[in-house]
Amino acid sequence: MKLSELDGRLLALRSAAREVRDPTAADETLAYLLRLLETREVRSVLEIGAAEGLTSCALLSASKATLTAIELSGERAERARAHFEEFGFSSRAVLHEGDAGEILPLLQGEYDLIFLDGPKVQYRRYLPDCKRLLRVGGVLVSDDVLLFGWVRGEPPKKRKMLAEHLREYLNMLEEDADFKTEILPIAEGLAVSEKLR
Ligand SMILES: C[S@@+](CC[C@H](N)C(=O)[O-])C[C@H]1O[C@@H](n2cnc3c(N)ncnc32)[C@H](O)[C@@H]1O
Secondary structure, eight states: OOGGGSOHHHHHHHHHHTTSSSOOOOHHHHHHHHHHHHHSOOOEEEEESOTTSHHHHHHHHTOSOEEEEEESOHHHHHHHHHHHHHTTOTTTEEEEESOHHHHGGGOOSOEEEEEEOSOGGGHHHHHHHHHHHEEEEEEEEEEOSSGGGTTTSOOOGGGHHHHHHHHHHHHHHHHOTTEEEEEEOSTTOEEEEEEOO
C-alpha cells in the first residue's frame, strides 16, 4: 500500500501530528516502512515510542500483522488506543503504556519488524532486547539516527551528548556481525538492520 492510499482521516491526523512535539514519523519514513511490508513477510510488528499510534495504524492498514506498541505518555497512549478502536484495529494491536526500558525486558515472542522511535539516548540500552525479540530474517528500523546531520557532522554544543549516543548506537549495530545494517538518508536517518542469525 502506498502512503497516499491510506485512509483520509488517518492522513489528516498525521498532518496535525506533525505540528506537535515528538511528531509522527516523516512521510518518507512511513513510505519506507510500507514498502518493507510489501517486500517481506511481516506477521508481527513492535513499535517502541508509538505516540498516538498513527504509524501503528498505517502499518496495520497495510498488512494483516499484529502489532505491539509501547508508549510512555499516558495521554498519547490513550489517544493511540482510541485510534486503534476508531480504525478497527483493536483486535490486532496491544498497547503497553510505560517506560520501554522496563517493558522491553518483559516481552516475549518474535517480531518480524521492529520500529524503534522512542528516546534516542536509550537506543543503545534497548538494542539487546530488540535483538532478542527480532526473529532471524527480521528487520530493526531505527529512526532519526542521523539527526539533522549532527551525528556525522558537528552538533550544536547542547546536542553533543545526544549525537554521541547515536554514534555509539550506530557503531554497535555496524560492528554486530549478527546484523546487516544499512544507514539510509531517509528523513533524519534510518538504520535498517536485518538479523542474519
Ligand atoms: C517521535 S515520537 C514517536 C512517533 C511515532 N513512532 C509515530 O511515528 O507516530 C517518540 C515517542 O516516544 C515516547 N517515549 C519517550 N520516552 C519513552 C520511553 N522511555 N518509553 C516509551 N516511549 C517513550 C514519547 O512519549 C513519544 O511519543
